[in-house]
Amino acid sequence: MPKFAWPRSIRSKIMLSTAAVTTVTTLLTISVCFSLFQTFLKRNQLQSAEYSLQVLSGNISSHMENILGFSQWCCTSMELGRYLEAFQNTEQMPSISSENSSLRITALSAYERLKEEYQNNSSHEYLTQVIISPVNRRNYLQISDTSSASTPQTIDHFCQTDIFQTLLEASPYPWPIIDNPLVSASASQVIPVIRPVHSPYGSRVVGWCYISISERIFLDLLEVFPLEEDARLYIHLGEHTYCRQNGHLVEIAPEYQILADISGQAFNEESHVSQVLLDNGRKRIMITCPLGPEGWFVSQVLSEKSYQAQFQAYLLLTVGIAGVLCLIGLTLYALLNRIINRPVQKILEKITAVSQGDFSREPAIEWENEWGLIGQGINQMSENVVTLMNKKVEDEKQKKDLEYQILQSQINPHFLYNTLNSIKWMATIQNATGIAEMTTALARLMKNVSKGTSALIPLREELDLVKDYSLIQQYRYGGNITIDYQIDDPLLLQCLIHRFTLQPIIENAMFHGIEPKGCAGKILIRAEFGSDGQPSHSWRISIRDNGVGMTDEMIDKVLKGDSQSSANFFRHVGISNVNKRIQYDFGENYGISIESSIGEYTLMSITLPCRFLPASDGRAVSIAAHTIANHSAD
Secondary structure, three states, rough: OOOOOOOHHHHHHHHHHHHHHHHHHHHHHHHHHHHHHHHHHHHHHHHHHHHHHHHHHHHHHHHHHHHHHHHHHHHHOOOHHHHHHHOOOOOOOOOOOOHHHHHHHHHHHHHHHHHHHHOOOOOOHEEEEEEEEOOOOOOEEEEEHHHHHOOOHHHHHHHHOOHHHHHHHHHOOOOOOEOOOOOOOOOOOOEEEEEEEEEOOOOOOOEEEEEEEEEEHHHHHOOOOOOOOOOOOEEOOOOEEEEEEOOOOEEOOOOOEEEOOOOOOOOOOOOEEEEEEOOOOOOEEEEEEOOOOOOOOEEOOOOOOHHHHHHHHHHHHHHHHHHHHHHHHHHHHHHHHHHHHHHHHHHHHHHHHHHHHOOOOOHHOOOOHHHHHHHHHHHHHHHHHHHHHHHHHHHHHHHHHHHHHHHHHHHHHHHHHHHHHHHHHHHHOOOHHHHHHHHHHHHHHHHHHHOOOOOOEHHHHHHHHHHHHHHHHHHHHHOOOOEEEOOOOHHHHHHHEEOOOOOHHHHHHHHHHHHHHOOOOOEEEEEEEEOOOOOEEEEEEEEEEEEOOOOHHHHHHHHHHHOOOOOOOOOOOOOHHHHHHHHHHHOOOOEEEEEEEEEEEEEEEEEEOEEEEEOOOOOHHHHHHHHHHHHHOO
């Protein structure tokens, strides 16, 4: 199988890169838009349907709550209970007549109270008939519209049916929808509510309450419910399922099969969302919401036509976006070809000419953009080739001159050292021991300055330099300044320190600390391994003098380099210079810190990492590592 070969020409690369970027961007945009639009449409349709069902459920629940509250009142009212208690015995109690005023008053009082409660109920328009009857079914109270008035014969016949006894004793209530059983040739259906009424003086049943709820409680709301042509709406009352057909509620068998529960997509915790398979073999989404009484639900199968219509609109929008992206890609290709490919071709031609020896200037490649800057650079390069070659020859000559100067600068200190050594022997011969010692110290000091190029030396060599320098200064001050050395561990003498680190600090202690005090002074140099508060595997060397001390402002100036040493020989190696060299090489955790008290002392501490010169047998390194580990453990 042949391998893919990346094109070499810029034109081909631009075409391929632009096509790849445009294709990937288009596919990614289409995928994201398609996914987002599809999710948005589903959620929007689901949310809209769920909201409509909740409005329908809220209205029906409100009416049923009022009706069931009225039914509960009929079964527990004291006035109705006393009425039923008075008329429950057919054999001992005659019918109401003008001669029995007490019974008449009881019946009228109960009826007026029932009528008042009925009229005060905000949902009484859906109550087609209310009957309160004693067990003997005589002398019952009835409230109904004109078309629903019942006769005693009709009531007696209904009470003898199986459905009456079933509903009277049912628990839970089945909530059937039937033709009105108390009205002949009824054109409407009702939901009968039949409940026993107990005596107010005990648990004995003294009568029953019959309330018929018109199916209009559903139909009036379903007429204004927004339902698409291919959508379906079901009312579930207990174990019965109804749908609206020809202006009535008709009981049907379920026309769907639940495939999966996807209630996680619902917006309300009480809603239930399922994927169902309809009788026509189509998969749809169904939302179910509670209606009010326990066992009442309303379900809607969402419309597919509405979803497809909106989906097609979004699909056209997605295709339009893809077309715009492709057009942008073509425009980008043409633009990049004009901006990049053509200038590159011109510049390549010029470079080819230069490689063949043509160093003339080409104004055609000096455009007013970045490519023009490159063209100007190529032209400038072409004109300066000869100049650069001459400059290279001149640089070689200067390099030789510098090497000669460096050699000369190395000869001067050696010549001075040899001269001082001669003076020392002359002073020794003449028995001038002071001059000999001072000359010897100066010679060793000059030798340290001239020898070696390493920036880091062992502490032992740095202390030797300090001893030579202090010896010269002690002759100057007549021995009034003493320097003591305290090395806590011999291994510290092998620790590396920058060359000329201690001399500027000793010089500062002598000239600016002890000399202004006008009396004998003492300087203590102490080396120790790092302690708490310092970086691990570090060591510290401190220089303490009993001079005049320093203010905080003076300390700040010394560390910043505002105050220079007065010694001309070491004027370029001040305290600030030492501090910067340490931090440049080892980091800001290391360096010089100054502590001082006016008239008492000045303490300069130098914190350095533990580093050693490599030993050929490896013993120095291993001893150093072991010692550092012991100090860290302590």
